[in-house]
Amino acid sequence: MPKVTEQYREAKRDQITEAALRCFAAKGFGASMADIIAESGLSAGAIYGHFAGKAEVMQAVAVKVMGSRIEDMQNLRSRDRIPSPGEVLTRILTGLSDDVADTGLLLQVWGESVTDPSIRELVDVVFGELRASYLQLFTDWAKSERGLGDVEAIEYATRLTSVAVGLGQGYIAQSALFREFDGPAYLAMARELLPH
Template identity: 55%
Template sequence: MADIIAESGLSAGAIYGHFEGKHDIMMAVAQQVIGSRVSDLRDYAAGGPAPSPAEVMAHMLPGMTRDLAQPPLLLQVWGQAMVEGEMRELLWHVFGDLRDTYTYFFVAWAQEYEGLDEAAAHEWAARLLPMAIGLGQGFIVQSAVFDDFDAEAYLASMREFLPH
């Protein structure tokens, strides 16, 4: 909280006028980041063919790290969620939104390009989903940890291996 207060330029009393605590601040940030990424992806896909899983991921990941500004902070949140129930609840909520978004686009693509019916497309998307989430987490971890992380190379190899 001290870092958040210092960065905001507000006093401790003023920050608590906007938020009850750390959980509320983190929830607001997470909803803003995921919300803007989902909105951006929907705009990107509007009126055109369903984007492939590779396009969905390549569109989402750079924006997430750009919106977060400091990916190492996200790693701290993930670590804190392992020992704090409210933070774990926050992560479940955020990853739930992300999973729903990925599922929506993966199902649409599978129906349009693979010719799968709705049930089969949902089964296919459910198998792809854990890998997509893991690729996103890997992108964030590596961008936070490795000074020489090559985001473009990561995205290029991801495009090569995901359905496109």
């Protein structure tokens, strides 16, 4: 019997995760495992060989989407010039909108997290990683552009991180709820309001 490589397993997990993202975008979290199985083109056994259930699939979707955003932040950090907080926020929200065509899906996750402890834990982990990445970039920026010492830069970046997360949540909520929402104008104003 041929041995299954880790690369093959990862490719199948990605296939399932992509199918789940499409299902959640189309049907919300009411999408069932049967929907995900049908969308993926794989058998139920293949799906359950990779994921124990819908909660694990949701976690994989969240990790995939936010993992790309955190990777974006690391790429921004490796540049010669440290990007301003407004540039960082714009990059993250633009990438997020590209990955998740329907930002209403994110609102659904937040709503589910209020009553479902497993989803709440997932949201806590994802936002924890996002905050840590913002904090790291904003601390570097505060040292470089504001001339702050280590302690002051971390305190400044901590306060700024809360504001950046709030602006991001506002962007996501408004883009999901209001047809007339002008995303580029919102991001332009956010860049103007944030330190630069």
